[in-house]
Amino acid sequence: MTEPSLLRIxxxxxxxxxxxxxxxxxxxxxxxxAPPRTGGNYRAYSTTHRERLxxxxxSRALGFTLDEIRELLELSADTERDCAAVxxxxxxxxxxxxxxxxxxxxxASELRRMKESCRGGTIDDCRIIExxxxxxxxx
Numbered sequence: 001m002t003e004p005s006l007l008r009i010x011x012x013x014x015x016x017x018x019x020x021x022x023x024x025x026x027x028x029x030x031x032x033x034a035p036p037r038t039g040g041n042y043r044a045y046s047t048t049h050r051e052r053l054x055x056x057x058x059s060r061a062l063g064f065t066l067d068e069i070r071e072l073l074e075l076s077a078d079t080e081r082d083c084a085a086v087x088x089x090x091x092x093x094x095x096x097x098x099x100x101x102x103x104x105x106x107x108a109s110e111l112r113r114m115k116e117s118c119r120g121g122t123i124d125d126c127r128i129i130e131x132x133x134x135x136x137x138x139x
Contacts, residue, residue, distance in 0.1 A: 006044040016053045023053065031056055031070060064093060 013020045026032040032053055035043045052073070059069045068089060075086050117127040 005047055006038075007046075007050065009043050009045065012045045012050060012053065015050055016057055018053060018057060026053070026056060029066065031066065031073065062093075063097060068093065 007015065009020055009023055012018070013023060023032065027034050032049060035045045035049055038044050055073070055076075056069055059072060064072065071089060072086065075081065075083075075089075114128050114131050117131065119125070119127060123129060
């Protein structure tokens with residue numbers, strides 16, 4: 001590489017904690033623009049690629065889908081636009097996350113209840129296996 005700010009795919013992967021196959025996938029689906037190639041046919045990623053990939057990684061860590069990330073990237077490209085669309089997207093995602101948390105709390109409560117019913121002994125007398133084997137009653 002002649003320019004120090006350009007990165008090869010392995011360097012970009014290391015700099016962002018992203019697997020090479022994931023970087024190629026993001027390029028394939030258009031989340032990450034394909035970089036120019038060097039004379040030796042290596043991909044030459046710029047600081048812009050690294051920043052965009054970091055944005056994608058952070059968004060994935062927060063649980064956004066690839067489609068939501070695509071929308072966020074499109075919205076972020078129009079810097080003069082009102083940010084209400086971003087707020088709506090994040091609010092919707094937050095509701096989904098909070099719903100999942102509530103579901104997980106119910107699940108944890110049920111597992112706790114099952115565990116507390118355990119009296120030890122043999123599998124034949126196991127209250128947990130019994131609870132898992134029984135048909136749930138419908139309201």
